[in-house]
Amino acid sequence: MKTTFAYLIICLSLFTFSDQLIAQESGKYYAFSTDSKRIRKVKVEYDQKDKSLDLSTGRSSLELYIDHTVTYKAYKGTMFYREGSNAKRAFLLEDGSFLLTEKNYSKASGDCKVTYNKAKDKTIIYLAKDKAKASAMNKEKAIKLFEQYFSKVCEAYKAYEEARLSGTKLPAEGMKNKKLLPEATKAAQNYMKRKRWRETLVGSYFYSKEWDTIRNRNSGRILGRRLRLIGLLSYKGRCSFGHFFIRQDYDGAKYGVTYCEANSRTTRVSCKKVAAKKP
Numbered sequence: 001m002k003t004t005f006a007y008l009i010i011c012l013s014l015f016t017f018s019d020q021l022i023a024q025e026s027g028k029y030y031a032f033s034t035d036s037k038r039i040r041k042v043k044v045e046y047d048q049k050d051k052s053l054d055l056s057t058g059r060s061s062l063e064l065y066i067d068h069t070v071t072y073k074a075y076k077g078t079m080f081y082r083e084g085s086n087a088k089r090a091f092l093l094e095d096g097s098f099l100l101t102e103k104n105y106s107k108a109s110g111d112c113k114v115t116y117n118k119a120k121d122k123t124i125i126y127l128a129k130d131k132a133k134a135s136a137m138n139k140e141k142a143i144k145l146f147e148q149y150f151s152k153v154c155e156a157y158k159a160y161e162e163a164r165l166s167g168t169k170l171p172a173e174g175m176k177n178k179k180l181l182p183e184a185t186k187a188a189q190n191y192m193k194r195k196r197w198r199e200t201l202v203g204s205y206f207y208s209k210e211w212d213t214i215r216n217r218n219s220g221r222i223l224g225r226r227l228r229l230i231g232l233l234s235y236k237g238r239c240s241f242g243h244f245f246i247r248q249d250y251d252g253a254k255y256g257v258t259y260c261e262a263n264s265r266t267t268r269v270s271c272k273k274v275a276a277k278k279p
Contacts, residue, residue, distance in 0.1 A: 030134035074159035112154035191260035203232035203278035242266040
């Protein structure tokens with residue numbers, strides 16, 4: 001399959017996700033591939049009515065269909081891809097040329113910076129109607145385009161996520177205790193480290209309005225006290241929050257060290273709300 005894609009021995013039926021498809025001419029195009037030193041001819045047939053694009057240089061074929069979700073509604077430009085898949089994407093560039101990608105397994109950073117990974121992202125193909133433009137393309141330029149356009153995809157997805165999560169609210173804030181908050185936050189961080197969480201605790205505040213006293217069910221003797229801390233979490237550009245149960249044991253004379261004994265299930269939330277709540 002790698003060889004087939006690398007030399008464009010394919011027939012692609014591509015349907016645009018965007019209604020802003022620029023006028024595209026049918027005819028002969030020239031293909032540069034990061035896996036080949038040769039510039040190959042590609043036949044392109046564009047159907048304005050169906051907004052479909054056929055590229056062919058051989059007998060093999062692959063059909064790509066429009067994604068009916070609104071996941072990439074915020075994407076600025078025209079993008080073709082297989083529904084529900086990270087593979088076989090095609091971008092229509094501003095000058096009418098195309099960038100085709102075999103895979104997209106690269107992970108974007110929190111600020112949507114994408115780094116190409118040869119082992120995972122595989123072949124990149126650039127198509128131009130002008131043979132000189134295709135000949136002027138090189139691996140470094142193709143990788144730069146890959147990173148640029150998948151960064152735009154990441155930004156579009158983040159916009160979709162922000163809109164989808166806009167209705168999720170952070171829990172109300174309870175007590176304020178500037179001395180206790182750093183202790184409770186550190187306790188939650190230590191708990192996350194022991195449990196090998198992937199998320200990073202980027203902020204916190206108290207949900208409980210006051211300490212809840214813990215007593216022995218039979219004797220009523222005080223065993224300790226507990227409150228809930230809201231932890232604001234971040235992982236690879238995604239934000240969430242969780243309840244952390246903070247406790248201090250009582251030895252009959254005084255309360256001991258602050259530690260975290262448990263947590264609730266985390267809930268996804270808009271990163272804008274997390275940023276606004278951070279100190």
